[in-house]
Amino acid sequence: GDSVTQMEGPVTLSEEAFLTINCTYTATGYPSLFWYVQYPGEGLQLLLKATKADDKGSNKGFEATYRKETTSFHLEKGSVQVSDSAVYFCALLTGANNLFFGTGTRLTVIP
Amino acid sequence: KAGVTQTPRYLIKTRGQQVTLSCSPISGHRSVSWYQQTPGQGLQFLFEYFSETQRNKGNFPGRFSGRQFSNSRSEMNVSTLELGDSALYLCASSLSEHEQYFGPGTRLTVT
Numbered sequence: 704g705d706s707v708t709q710m711e712g713p714v715t716l717s718e719e720a721f722l723t724i725n726c727t728y729t730a731t732g733y734p735s736l737f738w739y740v741q742y743p744g745e746g747l748q749l750l751l752k753a754t755k756a757d758d759k760g761s762n763k764g765f766e767a768t769y770r771k772e773t774t775s776f777h778l779e780k781g782s783v784q785v786s787d788s789a790v791y792f793c794a795l796l797t798g799a800n801n802l803f804f805g806t807g808t809r810l811t812v813i814p
Numbered sequence: 815k816a817g818v819t820q821t822p823r824y825l826i827k828t829r830g831q832q833v834t835l836s837c838s839p840i841s842g843h844r845s846v847s848w849y850q851q852t853p854g855q856g857l858q859f860l861f862e863y864f865s866e867t868q869r870n871k872g873n874f875p876g877r878f879s880g881r882q883f884s885n886s887r888s889e890m891n892v893s894t895l896e897l898g899d900s901a902l903y904l905c906a907s908s909l910s911e912h913e914q915y916f917g918p919g920t921r922l923t924v925t
Binding site: 748 | 820859
């Protein structure tokens with residue numbers, strides 16, 4: 704079945720450090736891939752997406768590339784800020800309109 | 815454009831009671847999906863409604879049900895509440911099958 708495996712964390716970084724959160728997936732067919740972010744006490748916000756192989760999603764300095772050959776969609780940011788502290792979820796969407804989520808990675812950025 | 819709204823934001827119920835949660839999608843969105851978020855199980859898909867019909871269903875017992883109205887607003891109902899139903903219930907609306915936009919959630923506590 705469809706599933707997402709995500710780096711568990713928690714991850715603690717100093718401000719301006721480089722961020723990578725690993726995400727790999729298993730899916731039948733050709734899924735769309737997403738990163739969502741959840742701030743404390745809030746719902747999920749769509750951070751970026753990619754709908755086909757080799758697509759690169761980007762938003763607010765975050766990037767992720769859809770790699771079909773390695774079934775991966777790793778999230779990266781060159782220089783994190785304190786305001787990036789949140790929980791990040793990798794997710795996939797196949798034919799049915801329901802998202803499969805990873806377990807989430809808590810990121811804490813310290814000044 | 816207003817985002818997805820969910821009411822109530824917080825709810826405390828007793829075991830054995832039933833509860834109804836409400837979700838108003840983004841204007842023009844006809845698909846509404848519901849997810850349960852718990853620390854142990856993470857984010858799990860409950861069901862999706864499109865044009866007043868349940869289109870997809872996750873692996874939850876029959877105590878969890880939902881419906882959608884002609885204005886696309888959706889409700890979910892949980893009967894005979896159990897302690898394990900304590901969770902954040904998230905609603906998401908979508909226009910297409912590529913992006914889902916989430917509301918802030920309803921935090922249900924069962925005592």
